[in-house]
Amino acid sequence: MSPDEIKVALQTAFYRCDMASCPLSDTQKEILLHVLEQVKGNSYPPVSDLANPLDELTPEELQAFLEFVKAQEEQNHSWKVQLLNDWLNENNSGAVQFIRDRYGLSWVNRIEPHHFDRYSAKDILKLKVGDHIEVCNALWEWVQDDGPCPREWYSCTVIKVDEISNGNYASTNCIIRFNNGSEFEIQGIYEWNRFHWRRPQG
Incomplete structure (x- = not known):
């Protein structure tokens, strides 16, 4: 229409x-x-310009919350599930108890994976095998925002993450699999290709 x-x-x-x-x-x-x-x-406004619930936290709360999320992800646990289990069982959530006390379930439900994007660049939240991300065609072809080959985003799944260290230099490579089964390696996913991938936009 x-x-x-x-x-x-x-x-x-x-x-x-x-x-x-x-x-x-x-x-x-x-x-x-x-x-x-x-x-x-x-x-x-694009999705990325909409209000980010994480911006409502104080700096101290944000740090505690991100550390909690990182710890849960390192154990391959869902941070949301852990919080909700604590709440349902009336367990204290430790350093993030303030989320229940001050912000509540509605705040937790507003958080989407893309809200963490700006913190991923700071090495707070890393990708793990099984994560769903979107990658930009700028990884494999020349794109111009106002040109004949525009920027496009494709859904894929992380199937391998390699941290490479050569003396004083470290980088992370990532292999992704697209929905059609083809695979692609992204070198320097946090270092020089950070702007070519994002968390799903809803």
């Missing part, structure tokens, strides 16, 4: 709501039409 067709459909929906004695307020109608205009002009 074109944006104009969507606008007509919205107007029809407004009319039907009125006929069903369930009218929308003028403010609700304005909000819906405003969102339509944003979509029409492609000015709606």
Whole structure:
């Protein structure tokens, strides 16, 4: 549907709501039409620009939480499952008990894997075998944001992670498998190719 067709459909929906004695307020109608205009002009914010729940934590809380998440991931445990199990069994969550006390379940449920992206670059959260990520075609071809070959993202699964150390220099290589079964090695996944992969965007 074109944006104009969507606008007509919205107007029809407004009319039907009125006929069903369930009218929308003028403010609700304005909000819906405003969102339509944003979509029409492609000015709606990308996922990465939406509020990150981690930004609501104090620096001390953030550090404690990220250390907790890292420790859980190193043991191949889900940090969310661990927190929820603690809460269901009324166990104290130790250094991250503040999440239950101050933020609650709704805050935990708002966190998506891509919210950790900015912290992955700081070596706080590392990839592990089985993680699902998205990679950019810039890894294997020349792309230009305004050129004939645009940036595209592809889903894949991490199947191997190698940490390589040569004296004073260390890097991490990663082998991924695409949905079609083909595999690709990303060298320097944290070092020089960090901007070519991301956590799934929802």
